[in-house]
Amino acid sequence: MWGVTDDSAEKAQRFLSDNHRPPPTLMDRGRSVFKKYKIEGIPVIILIGRDGKVAQFWKGVQCEKDIQAALEVVLR
Secondary structure (H helix, E strand, O other): OEEOOOOHHHHHHHHHHOOOOOOOOOOOOOOHHHOOOOOOOOOOEEEEOOOOOOOEEEEEOOOOOHHHHHHHOOOO
């Protein structure tokens, strides 16, 4: 699991520290990931299957139970 942000490094680090976020976070200064997946707001969760295709795309905060269920299907 990876986080992606287009914020400045300082702002991203402050957010991650303040909110105890464990996933590694990648900087997307050119917004190429945002453009590729047509992300217009955050949070967004994109689950990519073993085949490299988008298996799930969620906008907004999601229930951990729903994410876990989708992960189990994709990882079979």
